[in-house]
Structures are given as structure tokens and as C-alpha cells.
Amino acid sequence: MPYLIALLCFLGLLCLLNLIFTYGVILRLREHSEALAEGGGRRGSRVDGRPRPMGEVASDFTAITVKGQAVSRDSLPASAVVAFISPGCLPCEEAVPDLLKYATTVPDGQSRILVIVSGPTSESAAYVEQFADVADVVVEGPSGPVQSAFAVDGVPAFGVLGAGGTITVATRKVAELPTAVSA
Template sequence: MTVLAIAVVFVGLLCLLNLLFTLGVIRRLRQHTEQLAKLPRVDEPMEPIKLPTGAEIGEFSATATDGTEVTDGTLRNGGLVAFLSATCPACAEQLPVFVERLKSSRLKRDETYVFLIGDEAKLETMKAQLTPLARVVLQPHGGPVTKAFQVAAFPSFVMLDKGARVAASTVFPDELPIAAAATA
């Protein structure tokens, strides 16, 4: 009879231990659910920059790879500004679309500015493709230009009006409101 009592007590203790583990798992799942709820939803539109349409960009100064000084004053006549990062898979994915969009647009090289963010060695391919089409500026992460535009995502594409005011912004280059060049 004592063996039976010991077995019953042992099974009871195992059930109690199992119950404690189950409660721990449930608690952890609730924490994960709360953390997941705080993440941005995929179906929500991603804001490339924090500046709203109509806002004026902040002050900055940088030097393009061709030695040209680029400042917020340089952008007073408007144009296209792009931000691409060396560590961004979406940037590499969108680069061919962006290059084709630039080639088919009426924008001149002096109206297009591309800020490549990150390690220069990792940006060589992007730099080579974009230099004939735009003024290219290399910047570190968190540099003055990304702060002036309040960049929130990569890639970011921003159309500026006169006065360096945000006309439109997107993470997809094919959504840019760029006039296509006339075909002969």
C-alpha cells in the first residue's frame, strides 16, 4: 500500500510541476503578444521620413563625391533626394528600379541628390551606378543629412518643391511623381 501512496504522491507532484511550467509558458506568450502588438504592421504604409508634406528640411552641409558642396540651400530650387543604405536589402532590391526611373525622367543630374549611408567600401556598386545620374554624397549612419530630413526608413525617396519643402516621400521609387522624358 505504501508503494501505491508514493506513486500517487509522485504523480501529483508531477502534475503540479507541469501546471507551473504551463502557467510560465502562458505568461511568456502574453508578453510576446504584447511586444508583437507594438511592432508596426506590414499592411500599414511606411513613412520614409518624419517630415510631413509641406515641411521645410533642416540645415545641413555635405560634400558630394565630385567635390561639390551640397547644403539645404542647394536644394532651394527643389528636386529629388534619395537615401540608400549599404546594410539595407530593400535598397539593393529597389536600386535597379530607381536607376531606370532616373534614366527615363526629365530630371537633370543637378536636380537629383543621392545620399549613400554607411561604409564607403560597401557602397561602391551603388555609387558607380548613380554617379552619372545624380550628385552622390556618402554619409555615416545618423549623419547631418539624415537628421535634416528626419529619415525613418531605407530606402527613402523625397521630392522637394521650391523652398526645399517636402512635396512627396515614399519608400518605392516607382511611386515618385517624376515627369517622364519625352520619347522621340
């Protein structure tokens, strides 16, 4: 009988300890949820990692492509597609074949599609090689000028620019890009 009482006391204390830890986890999750709801990301980004929402204007930027050409928000044609990918990112690796296929269907895609590869040049070489013939490619760090202009914190991310740099499509999936990009 004393063993049974000791076992019940031990289980009671174990349940009480579990309850205290669970309460602490709930408090921590609540703080985390509040921080996300307040826009706790960097550079005014959105919680879901998408580029700026449709209807907003991308900030002005200037970048140099891997071919040495200057590109800016104002130099991109209306309905230009801007894609953000990164080496070592599994969702990016899964999106690359679809993006390559999409790029080959866009008339004059070389000047209508801008691929931003976020990462060191040595790690980005494979993506640069894949997209060099179908799009303009810019390699920049995670806080580069193009990513900052679109407030992108998560990759992959895709956007379509309208007149004046207005974002007409903001998505994380190639399949959600428009099927026909007007010339």
C-alpha cells in the same frame, strides 16, 4: 495512479510558468509600443522611417558630392528627388534598379536627383559607381547632415523637394515618386 497525479501537477505548474512568461512578454510589448508611439526614434524621426512628412520643410544642410561639388537644400532645384540608400540593406538593393531606371527618365537628372549613400566610402563604392552618371551622389554616415535634415532613420527613403525646401513627396518606394519631374 500516483504517476498520473504527479503528471497532472507537473503540467499544471508548466502551464502556470507559461502564463507568467506570457504576461511578462505582454508587458514588455506594451512598453515597447508606448515608446514607439511617443517617437522613441532618434533625432525626432518618425516611427515608420520615412523622411519628414509632406508639407514640412527640410532643415538646411550642406554636403559635398563625390565629385567635390557643394550641395545644400537651397541649391537643389524645385522638384529635386532625394534618395537615401545604404550598402548591405536588402530593401535598398531591391530599390536600386528601379531608382536607376527612374533617374534615367528624369530630364537633367544629374542635377535633379541627389542620392545619399549612408555608409563607409569603401562599402559605398558600388552605389557611387552606379549613380555617378545619373545623379549627384553624397556619401555620409548614418548621422550625416542630409539624413539629419530630412530626419531619416530608415532606408531606403525617398523625398521630393518643392519650393523653399518643402517636402512634396515622402515615401519608401521608388514607384511612389512622381512619374514626371518638372524642369
